[in-house]
Amino acid sequence: MQIYKVGGAVRDRLLGKPVTDIDWVVVGATSEEMLAKGFRPVGADFPVFLHPKSGEEYALARTERKSGRGYGGFTFHASPEVTLEEDLIRRDLTINAMAEDDQQNLTDPYHGRRDLEARLLRHVSPAFAEDPLRVLRVARFAARYAALGFTVAPETMALMRQLSESGELQALTAERSWKEISRALMEDQPQVFIEVLRACDALKVLMPEVDALFGVPQPEAHHPEIDTGLHTLSVLEQSALHKQPLTVRWACLLHDLGKGLTPEEDWPRHIAHEHKGLKLIKAVNERFKAPKDCQELALLVGEYHTHGHRALELKPSTLLELLQSFDVYRRPQRFEEFIAACEMDARGRKGLEQRNYPQADYLRGAATAARSVAVQPLLEKGFKGPELGEAIKRERLKALKAYKEAASV
Structure with missing residues (x-):
């Protein structure tokens, strides 16, 4: 029995980043041997065990073969004969296909260290194209490591495009998709996640409502960046720079979906886009089974974000209706998140990122006055x-x- 540290723990150590989760692979062992040593099995589908003391995951070395559609369509084979190299080749990216023994000796059969140094996200083998979830995972890694200069290798992007066009993305479950999307939105540069999905044609499959925003103009006087899709990316970027929670980031991504429905002859104006966008926001919410707090805030921000921007002009009666809509008396935090999303929207405009947003304090004061x-x-x-x-x-x-x-x- 040989035990190796694998995947993200090795990658992040080599990058000089803090290591949080550690995964281990066990070569040359059987399930019976693991149980005899006190390891606890995790589920019935995978040969994965929890360490009796640390609780960390230890997986038997295994191979996998495509047997059906989607993320779950694989047959696994684990036995003492499976080598470390055979286990590593089934992984997604070369930078995730490295292993270390207890002396920090590196096993790197697929040149992950070279790609780390070249700042490349590259697939390990052609089997990459068998798992549609990897499109989302690579886009998420691109968002995580964008600040370090990482980009997706052209040949990997080609495989991602192939997956996008194959219909396999539709086989992903809402739960698996949301897990990747929510993690990606909480990265330092979540806008890169959307950019990569769009570059490989996955965005128009997964979120056609967001994809439709690119190329749609807005009035230059209010939006120097003009393009609605680029504005959405900027709003998302601002939400990360300002350390906003997932609820706010999700609302920022979806707030302008109604603009994708504006007839071309009406461009660049988008009359009533707030109301028109609600059915699209609802559709995206349901498609990915987003958590209730994310769903609610996205719909409220979609409907009322222009009220937020015009806060100082609103009549007291309109202001009261806005506060009632958010139930600020029992749910003050939700209104605070609405204000944050509005501010990110205002800052997500080219050249206006540092402009003050007095509406924020004004709205907070109005809520305090009503609550008093x-x-x-x-x-x-x-x-x-x-x-x-x-x-x-x-x-x-x-x-x-x-x-x-x-x-x-």
């Missing part, structure tokens, strides 16, 4: 039921009128 209305005095006056609700609404409107007047002085 006390219910108890109204109860003491005898209001109850629907009448109480109307009385609260009147008092909140009064508070917002006072707030607006004070802010404009």
Whole structure:
């Protein structure tokens, strides 16, 4: 039995990056031997075991063969005869197909270290094209390591394009796709993830609603970058620079989908794009089974982001309706995330990335003013039921009128 550290732990050590998760591969062992040593099996599909003390994953060296469609369409073979090189060749990228023994001696049969130094994301073997999930994984790695200068090797991009055109991407489950998408959006340069998917024609398969934004013009006076797709990439980039959570980043990606529905004869204006985009945002949300908080914020940002930009001009009654829509009294954090998404949208414009966004503090102040209305005095006056609700609404409107007047002085 020989044990090797493999994959990301080796890659990140060689890159000088912190190593978080460690995966191990065991050569020359059987499942029975692993169980005898106290390892705990993980599921029934893979020969993977948890270490009895550290809890880290140890997988028996295995080969795999394509047997069906999609990510799960593989037959695995694990036995003591499978070599380390045979195990490594089934991996996606050369930089993930290296192994180390306990003395840090490197096993690198597919030149992963060379590609690390060349800053290339290159597939290990033609079997790369058998797994459609790898299109998303490579795009995610491109987003992770873009700051280090990594790019996708042309021959790997060609295989990704082949996968995009094969129909295999449709075989991916919503759960697996979302796992990759959500991780990619939380990388330092999530816009690169979208750029790579678009470059290999996967974006128009996975998110045609986002792909449709490229080439759609906006008024140059408001959007110096003009192109709606490029604007979306910039908004996503800003969301990462400002360390926004996943909910905000997802909303940033989807906020302008309605502009993809504008007839060409109406360009560059996009009348009512906020409302038109809701059905598209809903479709993308459902396609990937995004978490509920991501779904809700994306829809609210899609519908109301222009309200956010015009906050200082809104009538108190419109401002109150906006606050009610977000249920700021019980869910203040959601409104805070809406404000963040609006600010990222404003900053995601060429040359305007550093411009102040006074709407943010104004909206926060409006929410505070509305929340400051006390219910108890109204109860003491005898209001109850629907009448109480109307009385609260009147008092909140009064508070917002006072707030607006004070802010404009």
